[in-house]
Amino acid sequence: MSKTLIIGASGQIGKMTTELLLKNEQNVTALVRDKTKLSDLESPFLNIVEQDLEGDFSEAIKGCDQVIFAAGSGGSTDDDKTLLIDLWAAAKAANYAKNNNVKHFIMVSSIGADNPDAIESDLKPYLVAKHMADEHLASSGLNYTIVRPGTLTDESASMKVTTQRPDDQDKAKISRENVANALLHIATNSFEKNRIFELFDGDTAIKSAVNSQSAPLTKR
16 A cells, blocks of 8 residues: 655644545655654554654655655744745655655645745745745656645635635635645545646535646646
8 A cells, every 4th residue: 555755744734634644544654843743643554753854854755655745834933944844845855755756746835836926925935935846846757746725724624626716815715624635635546647736715526626637737
């Protein structure tokens, strides 16, 4: 059976995704800085690895067929942490995955990462980091899926999404639970890889919305 490494498994989306994969009896290696944050998870399919993303975490990826990068520096950190986690750790993860012949790399990115110059706010350094991490992954030679969620909320999963950005920016939102369920579908189904798409709460079933995004975007 395949094994998925979840980087940032103690974060909100990372932990939700870990729980969903375990419920589906998928083998998961959860990479966290503090394993006590996953002390409430027990499963024969779970292996917890405690390492710091600012260091060498290449050992965690060995034996894994798939990687989900769901780590983030958090909204309250300075730009140096954004650089070290959202860009450098993501780039290292892609390099480690390439060296270990990982079959599929799933990146949790962000709306706005396609064009950080369009954003004039304190979020710009974060979006630049996400943009460069996405570019590095897309040029790595790995099979990849890059998901760019809208503004994250704590609403319950509706299981309905859209990949079309709403005209009203106030509606460009998505619940973390919907993101996690989309990641579950991506991680447990075979379809054309090498794609980048945005994701928002909407009216289409997650399976249908995700499956509709099949155009390779390596060359753009």
